[in-house]
Amino acid sequence: MKILLIGATGTIGKAVATRLGAEHEVIAAGYTEGDVQVDLADADSIKAMFELVGKVDAIISTAGQARFAPFNALSDDDYQLGLENKLMGQVNLVRYGADYVKLGGSITLTSGVLSRKPMAGSASISMVNGALESFVRAAALELHQLRLNVVAPVFVKETMAMMGLDTESGVSAADTAIAYEVAVNGEMHGETLDITNYI
Numbered sequence: 001m002k003i004l005l006i007g008a009t010g011t012i013g014k015a016v017a018t019r020l021g022a023e024h025e026v027i028a029a030g031y032t033e034g035d036v037q038v039d040l041a042d043a044d045s046i047k048a049m050f051e052l053v054g055k056v057d058a059i060i061s062t063a064g065q066a067r068f069a070p071f072n073a074l075s076d077d078d079y080q081l082g083l084e085n086k087l088m089g090q091v092n093l094v095r096y097g098a099d100y101v102k103l104g105g106s107i108t109l110t111s112g113v114l115s116r117k118p119m120a121g122s123a124s125i126s127m128v129n130g131a132l133e134s135f136v137r138a139a140a141l142e143l144h145q146l147r148l149n150v151v152a153p154v155f156v157k158e159t160m161a162m163m164g165l166d167t168e169s170g171v172s173a174a175d176t177a178i179a180y181e182v183a184v185n186g187e188m189h190g191e192t193l194d195i196t197n198y199i
Contacts, residue, residue, distance in 0.1 A: 001056075001057035002025045002027070002058075003026050003027065003184065004097075005017055005020075006040070006062070006063045007064070009028065009033045012153060012173050013062040013063070015173035015174050019177040020177075029053075030063075036049050040085050040090070041088075043096070046093060046096050046097075054100065056101060058106045059107045059108070060180055060184065064087075065086055066125040066129075068122060070121055090109045090132060094109070094143075104145075105146050106148070106183065108148075108151060108184065109132055109148075109150040109151070110150065110152075111128075111130075111133050111150050111192065112153055113153065114126045114129055115129035115152060129152070133150055133192045136149060136150045136191075147189040148190060149189065150192050151176075151183060152194055156170055157172045157173070179194075179195050
């Protein structure tokens with residue numbers, strides 16, 4: 001398959017590229033690196049990426065920024081970052097990318113466990129993740145030519161280690177990548193894939 005992977009230079013993205021790259025052609029898209037560049041917060045940038053890459057069998061997004069901070073510390077700009085980047089950026093990957101996915105192909109987005117298991121400091125991220133999962137359920141009802149799903153990772157061990165946190169409760173990026181492979185190869189549509197069901 002020809003797979004466009006947005007966020008390919010990130011921790012999860014690199015693991016997904018490694019896992020799928022063994023059997024498929026993976027086109028890496030990143031903000032400043034990769035085979036193609038894209039700014040998720042810029043609709044024109046997303047459109048230009050698709051025009052450059054052309055038809056693909058699958059689109060995967062492991063990208064999207066949102067701010068983690070105490071509720072009283074979150075500014076308008078903090079909320080706007082998540083809305084414009086992680087939420088609408090990925091929504092626009094579906095809006096503009098659907099026509100570039102071959103019949104029967106798939107689009108897989110990324111939300112996160114904080115949609116269902118929030119914690120202090122996650123108000124903005126939890127909001128965006130929950131919105132993405134609701135969007136996928138609803139949009140899938142009208143997208144009959146492809147499969148649309150979203151993967152909800154838990155905390156990644158590598159990221160936790162960089163933050164100086166105990167990694168015991170985390171899942172490695174390599175194991176997290178399994179869920180994306182399942183989304184690409186499976187038959188699910190309109191689903192939120194919980195990482196813990198696949199490791």
